[in-house]
Amino acid sequence: MQFQLSPELIEKIEILVEEQNDKELLLHLEDLHHADIAEILDELNLDEATYIIKLLDSEKTSEVLMELDEDDREKILNNLSSKEIADELEEMDTDDAADIIAELSEERQEEVISNIEDQDHAADIKELLRYDEDSAGGLMAKELVRVRETWTVGGCVREMRRQAENVTRVHSIYVVDAKDKLIGRLSLKDLLTVDTKTKIKEIYIPRVDFVNVHTEGEEVARIMQKYDLEAIPVVDDIGRLVGRITIDDMVDFIKEEAEKDYQLAAGISQDVEADDTIWQLSRARLPWLVLGLFGGLGSVYIMQGFDEALETFPILFFFTPLIAAMAGNVGVQSSAIIVQGLANDNIRGSLFHRLLKEVGLSLLNGIALAALVFLFGFIVGQDQLTSLAIALSMLLVIIVAALVGTFVPIILDKRGIDPAIATGPFITTSNDIFGIFLFFYISKLILGF
């Protein structure tokens, strides 16, 4: 049952495209899942991929297009006429169609929309384009099954058959009043088990979770995960049912969010993938490296200020990478825990309590590490006061680094800034500079150079 992409298959497809052997091509591709066809197109060059998109019917290719990388899709769409794009959009759910259109230039957008024959579909897409991409309005689809509370189950089933034509998957049936306001829901299961003459108002469930069109995507994800929802209806500011969001769209969103946090922590500022171009990758990575470079130059400057120790205590300079590594690692650990905690909404309790805990934790870890450093000094026969100075100042660096790692994301979050930007090179770099200064300053106090 499993599809396996093989070099032989790609080669065969390439030859068939070359020969323009449409019949054989269709034979090979027709039965494949759209996600598998997308994987094949990924391996072909632009002209070959465009040829196949034009060959297959738009019901299939509309789904293939949704599976492609944004970059690849953009190139293929550039090879299609506005009419051809419009044909693809006709087959898509409104949320997917709006996502695709949003990628086009404004001029092209209007051209494409005017070519969509189904006026309702075009109006729906236009409506979705008005919302912010990451809001519930930007994430929702217009396709859903809605019934009136005054209908009977029988009438409802007839009407549903009509509406269901346009809805890929029926999760829930939403119940609205005469003014189209969302008042409850029905499950398909319930419909199966009651008499067809029953009125909807007698059997619908009046409790229904919903979000407003302006609710942020992150909040939608949180609600759907917390309450284990497979779909959630979206209402406008006066409570009218305007769309629904399904969990499969949110899975991508949740994963992208988690990956974005991770990428930021790793010092990658844009959404890039291993297969992007060198330029794209460089643009995403270089800014953070430059930040690290300035941090490193800051350390150079600080150490020059302590250069009187070069003759008497050169060992201190040998320890600077260790101090920088400790400050960086501790800061990254603390901030990662806080950022994930903030994302999962389980950072509770007072700031003072968290401060005490973080100090306790870093004391615990710091003392263990300081003991190891002291032990190392003892083994290599280092002067004991020097070892003590190094161990103690490292302990202090660790505590400060943990506090910086904990509170910088909390403060950013309170000010409405994404705390994830604080987890990577930003924390590492500032902790490096700060840690090295603290290390030399405390050592100087103890050793007196």
Next chain:
Amino acid sequence: MQFQLSPELIEKIEILVEEQNDKELLLHLEDLHHADIAEILDELNLDEATYIIKLLDSEKTSEVLMELDEDDREKILNNLSSKEIADELEEMDTDDAADIIAELSEERQEEVISNIEDQDHAADIKELLRYDEDSAGGLMAKELVRVRETWTVGGCVREMRRQAENVTRVHSIYVVDAKDKLIGRLSLKDLLTVDTKTKIKEIYIPRVDFVNVHTEGEEVARIMQKYDLEAIPVVDDIGRLVGRITIDDMVDFIKEEAEKDYQLAAGISQDVEADDTIWQLSRARLPWLVLGLFGGLGSVYIMQGFDEALETFPILFFFTPLIAAMAGNVGVQSSAIIVQGLANDNIRGSLFHRLLKEVGLSLLNGIALAALVFLFGFIVGQDQLTSLAIALSMLLVIIVAALVGTFVPIILDKRGIDPAIATGPFITTSNDIFGIFLFFYISKLILGF
């Protein structure tokens, strides 16, 4: 509609528990969603939480238990008798029940299972316990709707009504042959649109994605995401339908996987949260810090080997934190991109091609950074040969760090080891040591000390 946890609410609940005012407690809790009750219990002490679990009916508390932290749940279960736990399990889906039982001691497991009245349910749970937790068998539930190909739509709907009683959500209806082998599926939508006398064999869809009980969870997640599935049936080694996995269970799995990768990258080795105890957090963090410490001590040792440069080129020692930071940051960037690429299965093409790309990318970034370092030297009036030595050796360090960051995860992955362990302190530490050695070695070649 949104539930808001407030200190006032918690206080009120605490007083009511203290007073044993069951009537008022029920009034406050009965209408709340189980996920919200779980949030409340999270804030109470163990005795209070146990009191509420015993007060509410098991239909509700079984769901509340599933929402709790594993640690909290364990404590509450310890306060319940085997019979009380069995009552909770009766209300749960088999997959949830098996997860809970797996958390108990083996002795307790048998006691609890023997107390479950529904023999079929108990047998199903026992079957699930046999599978590895992270395999499809360990993730699936036994609850599903199955119909025979020989039935009519009418008979099918009758039978479904019976089966649907036990199934929380009906995603797909699976079609089996006389030997219970999975041969296809039906959608609820299809059932709504055909005559009741139609035979199932005339309308079912013979193409159905499925996984084997032994398929790994990660692979299940990949397939369900790739093909946008909301549920996938699970078959045994001879193709018999034995269970199904729904996407809501996989969302948790996918998120946990993404978070685990991020935590590993941040140097946190166990699944911990901000609200865990200091001991748990320390245990998860200290090992990586010790690794970093040993790395740092390695750097001390390397620099001692180059101490003849202390008098002539002390500036080199001031640059070591910068070199270490560059080597670390570049390595983390490269490895994060590869690890995410491997997780999303989009690392394709030959290793040689990837090598060329990574060298190209790090040359691009490295030259930009080297130019900045040289410029800095020029501004502060540093000897030009020294600046050149620093810039050139840093460039080489960056290229090597990028290669290590790229290929260590790829090699680990090829050997069946989770590449995410290579993204954090492991890469940083080895790149630190290696980078500092390379830096001094190249500088020595150029400057000749």
